[in-house]
Amino acid sequence: MNDVSKNQPNKGRKLSRRHLLGGMAATAAAVLLKQSSGQVIQAGLAKDSLLLQDPTKVLGPLPSQLGDRSPFEQPVRKPSDTSSRTPLQDLYGTITPSDLHFERHHGGIPAIDPHKYELLIHGMVERPTVFTLADLKRFPSFSRIFFLECSGNFRSGKEQLTPQDICGLTSQSEWTGVMLATLFREVGIHPKASWFLAEGSDAAVMTRSIPVSKGMEDGMIAFAQNGEALRPAQGYPARLVLPGWEGNTNVKWIRRIEVSDQPFMTREETSKYTEQVGDKVRQFSFVMDARSVITFPTFPAVVHKGWIEIRGIAWSGRGKIARVEVSTDAGKSWQPAQLQEPVLDKAHTAFRYLWQWDGKATEIMSRAVDDTGYTQPTLEQLKEARGANMGGYHVNSIISWQIKGDGSVLLRPENIR
Ligand SMILES: Nc1nc2c(c(=O)[nH]1)N[C@H]1C(S)=C(S)[C@@H](COP(=O)(O)O)O[C@H]1N2
């Protein structure tokens, strides 16, 4: 568990024999309680009574078709109407469990029959083709680990925010699918083709114009995620994956690709949805810049004097993370953090830094440097580069945490928009 302040339900509780017996009865009842779905109800009662049972004396639940989390582990996404956020502070390593992958959709999650699914590729191609899902799966497939991040992935404004609240619109999966280059060759893409339209089949009919060069480089039509078919929220049965590019370009439930020699000026590329950068509208924004976030210690953790392992993740849409630096004195000095191997291209990379806290109030922060030499900026640097009126997308500035004298940890809200 990442968070030292998290409940330790059994701590300080006196266990009488009467409690133990009552607990066992309740446990048996809880284990037998089945929902219509067949899942054991994992309510507070079951959790408490599980703690009271002697596991060597009680026969536990038998094998089942689907696994469950321990009732003591309850990581959850925080959903709104249009998105949900990954609980970064509750996770380990770098792969996001699929049921905790963030979601962002503009028209809900469509239900698509995989047997009726079709992907049309047409336009500047020699052989316009409709691919079924089975067709897509017949091509050589690749599995690669990439992060995905929404360009609107930031939040601030108060001290009581968790990493999930601030930047939970990023997750990481192993994606499996067919390379777009393979499909483009299959349909005979015109040598002068430079853009393609990617269109989703949800109620929003999401469309984006994408340079063919990116598609040829590492674009993928993914049909699987973390070893199983895509989740409906992630684009079942197939989505576009453009490694390192903003989430929005990774069109889900993809049904059509039209190839052209110019961009299509979709809704996302006209004024309402494009980024305002200073006085200019940045019509196309693609790459996600390097970023890092500490995931421990963060609000609502409470820390104690002595050794603290500062942990977090860093990523860059431009390449690999070259290094992460941590400051424990409010940005005056920076020390290199250790990176967890393997450090993958365009992927969340875990970092850690062992810190001996002297018990005095301070601020801690991290900054990522990628292998192009790009360094994660402060908010001031970002504003300087983009102008004060920089808009709300691609805000990747350094996030700073206040460590109070009493060990409580709070976001420093003015450090991030
Ligand atoms: N068809 C379709 N594709 C879509 C969207 C959508 O609403 N419809 N949302 C986009 C946005 S803004 C983001 S950030 C990512 C989110 O992907 P996820 O829900 O798998 O995390 O999907 C993108 N692809």
Ligand SMILES: [Mo]
């Ligand atoms: Mo997004």
